[in-house]
Amino acid sequence: MQKRSIVPIVYILFLMLPIYWLVAMSFKTTNEILSGFSLFPQTFTLDNYKTIFTDPSWYWGYINSILYVSINTVISIAVALPAAYAFSRYRFLGDKQLFFWLLTNRMAPAAVFALPFFQLYSAVELFDTHLAVALAHCLFNIPLAVWILEGFMGGVPKELDETAFVDGYSFPRFFATIFVPSIKAGVGVAAFFCFMFSWVELLLAKTLTAVAAKPIAATMTKTASSAGYELGLLAAAGTLTIIPGAIVIWFVRNYIAKGFAMGRV
Amino acid sequence: MKTENQKAWFFVLPVLALVAFNALIPMMTVVNYSVQETFGDNVFFWQGLDWFQQILRSDRFHAALGRQFMFTFLILIIEVPLGIAIALSMPRKGFWVPVCLVLMALPMLIPWNVVGAMWNIFTLPDIGLLGYFLNHVLGISYDMTQDPVAAWVTIVTMDVWHWTSLVVLLAYAGLVSIPDAYYQAAKIDGASNWAVFRFIQLPKMKTVLTIAILLRFMDSFNIYTEPFVLTGGGPGNSTTLLSIDLVKIALGQFDLGPAAAMSLIYFAITLLVSWLFYTLMTKDDLN
Secondary structure (H helix, E strand, C coil): CCCCCHHHHHHHHHHHHHHHHHHHHHCCCHHHHHHCCCCCCCCCCCHHHHHHHHCHHHHHHHHHHHHHHHHHHHHHHHHHHHHHHHHHHEECCCHHHHHHHHHHCCCCCHHHHHHHHHHHHHHCCCCCCHHHHHHHHHHHHHHHHHHHHHHHHHCCCHHHHHHHHHCCCCHHHHHHHHHHHHCHHHHHHHHHHHHHHHHHCCHHHHHCCCCCCCCHHHHHHHHHHCCCCCHHHHHHHHHHHHHHHHHHHHHCCCCHHHHHCCCCC | CCEECCCHHHHHHHHHHHHHHHHHHHHHHHHHHHCEEECCCCCEEECCCHHHHHHHHCHHHHHHHHHHHHHHHHHHHHHHHHHHHHHHCCCCCCCHHHHHHHHHHHHHHCCHHHHHHHHHHHHCCCCCHHHHHHHHHCCCCCCCCCCHHHHHHHHHHHHHHHHHHHHHHHHHHHHHCCCHHHHHHHHHCCCCHHHHHHHHHHHHHHHHHHHHHHHHHHHHHCCCHHHHHHHCCCCCCCCCCHHHHHHHHHHHCCCHHHHHHHHHHHHHHHHHHHHHHHHHHCHHHHC
């Protein structure tokens, strides 16, 4: 048992090395970074973070990202819950085809959709709004949410529904007060996945925004082009993008393994 | 047993509306472009299937497609066995399990362009941790902006770093669902470790591994942001994968027709290969 644990330890070390380097860089001055190699920050500085927290064009990037990710997660879960219930409880015309078609939307390369998305959201006058990005990300998040929730709902015995209806519950009341709480873990996992895929996606988010809803990931690209190559600032911004993910993942840590199995194991 | 109920359609309607809005309209736009030629100003000319023929015959497309298959092949051949091996050696219960899972999932929660930027900083020849170590400690000359082999090793390593955890977590979810009784029975029978793996663990992981392989195939085949930020497709065209080439044509050269035709061919290949994988891996279940 002891010998075996070397494998995960080595693997986790491998995962942490680039992250360590990013964090270490973020505490260095640009001068120190460019002057040569140092394993630890020699002149420890918080200036990079100070710049980000005081410059609106930086910190609004974070607010924008968090806004559209939250809107997307709420929409995805809200519409996926009844759909997943239908798929897990009923047979209806075209159900299997519909389910498969939903999943194929994960296969379309985002690069394919970039330009048409720009035109579509310009046409409906949502360009450069948080809602546009949130709706666009529904393309791949809703199918995933339906898939995960359907898996979890399949594990709830049908007798629960029947008993509730015999007891005189109306459907909406049963759904909201009994059924959804009984798959809390599934909702948490699905929300986590929606958050994750919306948070990490950049191509569509960047295509659909200009100024008002510009995501942090797009703001970062400016460090490379303007004012030389501000590696320290880039590293600090990158470090800050890891934090929301880390917080969210800590909340669902006990469900991760099951969630990754889409509730189907 | 599921009951037949056509009213269930009403539950599915919001999902259908939202996804159709996002999928069908852009898809129709792409189809529309793919059969026309434009010189700007919204003037279009019917072009028929010319773009498709042109793309299918072009060496540039073949080269990008070849690189794309090479990349995806390397990713699957490395990440799947590695992920299973790591999942097998993880503890099954105790304090360290959630810690391991959280740390392993961390790379997947980093925005994709940050992943590219992070690996860029990490591999800079003189000031990056890995670049410095290879060049100045091990004495291996390494510069991925000059050397195509180094660029390939770097993008593959980056993807292994980024996504192996997905396979680990899926395989692990399959493993923890195996009841202890199976292992006890195997012990009584005197089964070797290999036999336990081959006849108990692997079959039990089959469903989740199917999901893992499918997801890894789709995502690595469609990968864009990370290699674009890291290498920009270079040096030369050596790491210009299919989607990078596509964006170059669509947004760089603004050749909408060829880009649209290429998108559709690209999508068709992804669908076809995913379907092949899916059919092959679930074949036994049907019999």
